[in-house]
Amino acid sequence: MFQILGSQLLPISFVVFCLCQTIILAYIQINSEKKVQQLYKFLIETNDSYQRFVPKQFLELFSKKDITSLEIGDKFSRNMMILSADIRNFTAMSEDMSGIQVFKFLNGYFEKVAPVIQKHGGIIEKYLGDGIIAFFPYNCESALKCALEMQENMITLRQEFKEKGLPELKIGIGIHYGNVLVGTAGDASRMSEVAISKELDVLTHVESATKRYNKAIIVTKEAVGAAAWEAKTNNHKFEFYGKKIPEAIGHELYYIYNDVVGKDL
């Protein structure tokens, strides 16, 4: 009797042991799975948050699959359209506004123009205070169309801001075409995309000319030429007008407009 009970007890206790082991292992795995999912979610969110600071399109231009392969000293140079947009008298205006108002104003504006730049294949290289520098590495005419659509959006936004009691919103846009050298610079702890080109100085000059000549959009001869060549290649005509600014010194400048935007700022 004892022997029979003994020989039965062994397998039974073993079965119970195996069953418990299985249940415990399954429990551990479910728990670790949960933790992993939480960690994964947090890391993905962190990555997404960072990604907004370093646009994916930049990695594409650097021919990098992901940011971990981007190293200090990586670079590319390219002929492309470069755009600079600036809010008229923003720094002076901001002096009379609260911090909340300043960023309400700025972000209300950026939210309206950033998607337009993206839509036309542009990459926002930098926000500089109220200024935006954008590169159009893939096509030329789109930069001009982008500028016109940005100004079109300003018409409704100007009205919206007026109704909210915010100061008058006017932007000037300058566009130039030329070779830009873009690379990564910094040290191990602080890295940045950096653009080096004398063409960027020309762009600054063109953008400030919108103030001098009171025009909404001013483009250089090089920018008009590049866009015209592209339009000719694609066998279509510009859907906007352009006129030379005869008094411009140093650089041959043109202002462009359409029926909605108008010539003047």
Added chain:
Amino acid sequence: MFQILGSQLLPISFVVFCLCQTIILAYIQINSEKKVQQLYKFLIETNDSYQRFVPKQFLELFSKKDITSLEIGDKFSRNMMILSADIRNFTAMSEDMSGIQVFKFLNGYFEKVAPVIQKHGGIIEKYLGDGIIAFFPYNCESALKCALEMQENMITLRQEFKEKGLPELKIGIGIHYGNVLVGTAGDASRMSEVAISKELDVLTHVESATKRYNKAIIVTKEAVGAAAWEAKTNNHKFEFYGKKIPEAIGHELYYIYNDVVGKDL
């Protein structure tokens, strides 16, 4: 006999089933653990890579624990020392250099000055081509000491660059003190830290004055005042010299120097 065998077969097969289950579960867990470790490593690397673009100190200033809690429109304003450093004639110089040389030059320079800024409690706000904008949110005199140490480092680096056949390296540093409003701006897909302040225009003016007056470091009256007040509070004396620039118009400017750096650029 058959009955005994039957009653034995059931627990044996069950034991085998349980054993297999345990082994399989353990195997799955080991494997998923490996995958998780790989994924974790990749995400951590990605985060580290991104983090170089958005310094942690900025998150601290925004009083944010991690970047996921940083939202568009977050802001702070603060009286602080602001520093701008620029390489003399860099854009012109870069025209005669290859892309590789440009970034060798730039990164050789940044690697020498970025740690100095960090050491003195400064945060590099932006790299603008060859320019650096840095904020010193925690103390004032450190900004002046930082500028002197940056110029000290340039003495050896100038020699190193010369030996490598790179163009002559000279930098001008401007320092000002004032209120700066810093916030996050952009849209959902592209976000940036943005600084708004008329004091930044003053800073640009001061930095370009180093070229006009051929001085290594120029600081405004406000910057000297803030640093002097801090030194007085801490009951110690400046370890450098400062002299007023009598011909400066608009802003009261001073150049600072020590026995190593010298007055002139």
